[in-house]
Amino acid sequence: MNQWPPSQDLYPERLNRVRELIAAGDDAALAAELADLAVANGDVWRFDGAQVRLALEKEPPARRHALVLAVGERATAPVSELLRMLAHGIGADVLTWPAARLLIDGAGTCNVFPWLDELTLLAEFAERETGALPPGLVAVMRRTAHFRHDRERLRPWLDRQTGLLNAGEAWAETADADAAGRALLTHALAATGPRPAATWTRAAAMVTVGDWKPRVHDWLARVPSPRTIALRVNTLYDLNALLDPYNAQALRGLLHLLSVTPEHVDDAAVIGGLAAYTMEKVPGHGPRDQMIANAAIAALGRLASDPARSELERLRAATRQPGMIKRLDAAMPRRHVS
Numbered sequence: 001m002n003q004w005p006p007s008q009d010l011y012p013e014r015l016n017r018v019r020e021l022i023a024a025g026d027d028a029a030l031a032a033e034l035a036d037l038a039v040a041n042g043d044v045w046r047f048d049g050a051q052v053r054l055a056l057e058k059e060p061p062a063r064r065h066a067l068v069l070a071v072g073e074r075a076t077a078p079v080s081e082l083l084r085m086l087a088h089g090i091g092a093d094v095l096t097w098p099a100a101r102l103l104i105d106g107a108g109t110c111n112v113f114p115w116l117d118e119l120t121l122l123a124e125f126a127e128r129e130t131g132a133l134p135p136g137l138v139a140v141m142r143r144t145a146h147f148r149h150d151r152e153r154l155r156p157w158l159d160r161q162t163g164l165l166n167a168g169e170a171w172a173e174t175a176d177a178d179a180a181g182r183a184l185l186t187h188a189l190a191a192t193g194p195r196p197a198a199t200w201t202r203a204a205a206m207v208t209v210g211d212w213k214p215r216v217h218d219w220l221a222r223v224p225s226p227r228t229i230a231l232r233v234n235t236l237y238d239l240n241a242l243l244d245p246y247n248a249q250a251l252r253g254l255l256h257l258l259s260v261t262p263e264h265v266d267d268a269a270v271i272g273g274l275a276a277y278t279m280e281k282v283p284g285h286g287p288r289d290q291m292i293a294n295a296a297i298a299a300l301g302r303l304a305s306d307p308a309r310s311e312l313e314r315l316r317a318a319t320r321q322p323g324m325i326k327r328l329d330a331a332m333p334r335r336h337v338s
Contacts, residue, residue, distance in 0.1 A: 009047040031070030038079040061094045072102040080106030100125040108136020112144045135167030142246040168229035171222035183207040188253025196256040213264040237284035252295040259299035272311030301331030
């Protein structure tokens, strides 16, 4: 868990200053104070920050809307959480495009968005004003749908998207821009389980034509690249060190594809490299992506080659995680009977 200096959570003098400025109606000074405070507390609003939020929420929507614009003009660092706090509960009758644009930019830095009414309102504004949803907004909508049970509310927008993967990861943007690889991605996203289903495996023959494996190898080699759209970091762990959970579904399907088709000379090394990367522990979180690490280990277990076994042995020697060790040990003998 990240160490968070108490001074970033406890600032009674500044809290009192915010309350005084709210009471005085000095919104120019209030916007400057809030923008500066967001830099000081890392845009994390807990303890005294939560009291700031409660004080602001009591103000009329029109006043908070004006503060969104004023803070957006003054901010010298990302303040997406502050803007989201200020805009909470503001409806379509008050929200304007300039403010919505600030909120849309901020929403794209969120892992998930907590308020579906406001997320769909931003989507409506974006479509009306620009004719399309920005890639960052699509990505947060997909991640939100991935983690929530009421995903049907977002489906009308998501079903209209032509891009198959979320922007924000270099590998996904490269793959999504590759028209020749669209069938591969579509089939990969259709793999919904930890193991390739028989019907899915049979259908793979329709999309794995030509010299397709080097293309997939190139995509997977790009997975460790830094995010192209940075996510807002919480106080527990760095979200930018994890994989996008929506894109990870496609990665799992691509690993399935590599493992159920005739082996390429580079398959084992590419899969092993992805396994090693996703097995790495992220402070405060655990493995970078448990699902992909498991899928990569299983894929190596399905390959019948000495290089695959060597990769499993290398991974086994490099980890001390009991769960991973168990999976690696189980994968090695399975390779000989696949």
